[in-house]
Structures are given as C-alpha cells and as structure tokens.
Amino acid sequence: MTPLKRRLAGIGLAAVAVPALLVSTTSTAWAHYQTVSQGYDYAVVYANHFSGAVCDKEADGHSVYAQYQTGLSIYTITDGGDAGCDYGNWSSDPASSFRVCEKVPNAKDYCSPWIYT
16 A cells, blocks of 8 residues: 555544544533423423423413422422423532423323433
C-alpha cells in the first residue's frame, strides 16, 4: 500500500471512529430527559433530575399530578387544568422514578406506571 493510500485509510477510520465515540459518550446525558403520559396528560423529568413538569391536556375537568420518587420521599407537582403546564423542582435527592396521575372524583386515580429515570 502506498503512503498516500495508508494516509487516506487512516483518515477514513478516524472519520468513522470519532463520531461513534462522541455519540457513545454524550448519549447518556441526553437520555435523562424523559416523559410519561396517561391519556393526553403527561409529565416530564428534566436532565438534571431535580426538576420536572406536569401538563393537563384534557378538557375533562379532572386535574393531574406528577409524582417524583426522590430517595425516600415523593415530590408532587399538580396541574389544575389551566392552560399550559406547571413546573417544580426539589433539592433533596435526584428523581429515580416518576409517574403522572389524573384525579377522578369518587374513583381510583388513573396513573401511568412508574418510569425509572
């Protein structure tokens, strides 16, 4: 193989290896933003795991809330059905799991499964 062909082969290998390395080292940070939904209502946990939001997107008169498991505590954010979403943050421990629930009068609340962050 000529020196030019060796050099081009090395450049080609670097062109493939460097982007693969960048994706493998940065994708874990991007994966921490998560959503969970129950019907059209949803909750999010942000990448820092110390903040989130809950959004009531159903015009049914039922409020929604999100629960965030933070160590031994559960932190709750409620959205009463107004336009937009309600936000919250906590300082104890990062959220390890969360879910969204819809309050249903005279019945058990409808909840999504707990999602691990």
